[in-house]
Amino acid sequence: MDEERAGPTTVPATAADTSPESPWPLRLFSEKLKQHIERSPDVWIEGQLLEANIRNGHAYLTMRDVDVEYSLSVTVWASVMRTLESRPEVGARVVARVRPNLYLKTGRLSMNASDLRPVGLGDLLVRLERLRQALQAEGLFDTARKRPLPVLPRRVGLITGRNSDAEKDVLRNASLRWPGVEFEVRNTAVQGQNAVREIVQALRELDALDAVDVIVIARGGGALEDLLPFSSEDLVRAVAAASTPVVSAIGHEADRPILDDVADLRASTPTDAAKRIVPDVGEERQRIQQARLRLDRAVRQFLERESHRLESLRTRPVMSQPSGMVDVRAEDVRRLRQRSLHSMRAALSRGSDAVAHLRAQVRALSPQQTLDRGYAVVQAAADGAVVRDPADAPAGTRLAVRVARGRFDAVVLPPDESTAKGNSHD
Template identity: 65%
Template sequence: MQDPIDRSGPEEPTAPTSVPKTAAETTPENPWPLQLLSKNLKSYIDRAPATWVEGQIIELNKRANASYITLRDVDAEISLSLTVWSTVMNRLELPLERGARVVAQVKPDFWVKTGRLSMQTRDIRPVGIGDLLARIERLRQALAAEGLFSEDRKRPLPLLPGRIGLITGRNSDAMKDVLKNAALRWPAVAFEVREVAVQGVNAVSEVTRALAQLDAMPEVDVIVIARGGGSLEDLLPFSHEDLVRAVSAASTPVVSAIGHEADRPLLDDVADLRASTPTDAAKRIVPDVGEELHRIGSARAQLRRIVELTVGREADRLHHIRSRPVMASPATIVDVRAQDISRLRERAMSCMNAEIRRDTDRISHLRAQVRALSPQNTLDRGYAVVQLPDGEVVRDAAAVPDAARLRIRVAVGEVAATADARESPQD
């Protein structure tokens, strides 16, 4: 069997018993009234404190009781609409203009009836040139204390770069100056150009990105950042801390060519070389081919003179050597040395013969002394040596036994005898 059809219809929603206390507790069945949301937003926004912000005025519409300003961040594409009442505007010494850089104290305000959020400006002040210079100077001192501007960190530029990276404005005079003057000095020069914004909110990010791209290219030997001058506000991106640190971290030498001689952003301090103008940068990064050819010609001429002087000096020395008598008769020096050798040999032989004669005489004298003192010489004078049979020499007659056999040695030969009688020596 089939279930009977339920004809009772959908259930009626039950009426909420109470309004949710928080937005998270709301449901399709139990929503907030719109006025409650608006009141809660109003209450929440009213608790937000007033805040000082800085930006650049890009739109300014003046009305009788209020002025409506669009303020843009100086480093990003972010804008904010401000409402400035006439009482605040009247406190300014000079009227505000589009493009001015200001700081403003703003507080958000929510209109309950229309649901619009507006930024009420309680105070607004223009940022003067002195304030900007003071900020740059403080940043300069802080970065210098870190050692970013130290001369030890600066790298020398290559004598003849294979490829030059150029960061400059789109179709700018600075780009044309660098390309033209570099080509005039060295026609074979090659560039890797990056056209970027050189002022405004996108300048820092675009220049930094182009610097990273060129620094990553191994064929780029030097990078030039060029701009053709401008006001202090226009040159502020080149004093931005992010750009300064990016240049300091680059492994490729960087040349700063911003503005004119009087302009000196922080980029000039951190760059490996500061050029006063883009034209000066072109002269500094490549040599002049005419000057180099002249130097080569001068060097070749100087080298030729040195070689000629050296050859002439050595030729004179050879002529002087050849004019010596020994060179006319080379055997002379051999003959002189041969005579020296002969003389030394004769002297050595004479000394040796004299020594031999002296030693021979000395030996003869010693031989005569030895012979005079020898026993044989004593025997030759008539003496004899009497020995017992055992060979003992008889020195005392009393020591000879009776009838002892004796050997009597004379100068020539021996005589045998027998001891018959002994006589004592007489006093």
């Protein structure tokens, strides 16, 4: 008894303290796990019923996610079943308020539902509209984000159901419009829980191919529930993130999944998508023919207009008598030469007169002219200084006298001798 009482005191207090030597008993772990799980609050979940077994008033359901292959067991006790308006049916889309529960004897985790409601058409529309508004607020529907389609794509990516009417419509009508069009086809589920995952995977594969210039996602018409994958947030965001332009061709004109809003182009039907992605070869040939006719007409009009201009130029006087312009210019040159010669002769005559006048002035002022009139220049013989005052030449000074025809020497005599000689000479 003492050993049994001592046993529990050696059990680790927390899971982190356990070891091979000090493990937890399975019951302790199960009890703690149950306590931890059952602390989880109630949560509303949505899914589709794969199984619905009702026994003794209790319902044992299997719910699967609408987009991926995840499922959970859900138990609806008889007390809750009595409050439901309708019995759960396989294939129905429902929402349930559940709380996780761990059954200790088997360790089986299940969900106990305290409420179960079918998802009606109105509820789906409200949810889709709420999602549409949230995505629009993020700017995923902005026109500025939408890319133009190429005029003639090298290759068209097509995502659609296998052997579906939508696939045949797109391939047939596109080939009729442009026989050389090439397609890269990806067949996927277009409804059900696998549709979103397969379409997103195909979209990413085509978006990664350089040769694919445009991607078409096509599906025929159907009920709102059948078209729900094309309003999936995962698919919408994948289309918004794609670098290749995407065309949405879902259902009929009245169908409007959220994919239509985020796609770069919305086609009302798969057939309309085929008309939008490639041009019509007949129309293009007609446009080419019209362009050739317009070009031919423009060239002819240009040639005619230029011919008329040439004819007009040929009839002008300058073209009929091309030497006339030269004759006029030659006459101008002769007239200018005569004016230049006359002006030069007048200038030379005036210059000659001016030179003669200046020569006469220079000669009139020349010292030789003064000497010719009988004057003489008296200079001191010693230094050649001009004698201007008798005081500059005292008696006995030797002088050099320059006259018109040459020069001679003289000596200044005293005043008495000069007087005497003058008297005796007289």
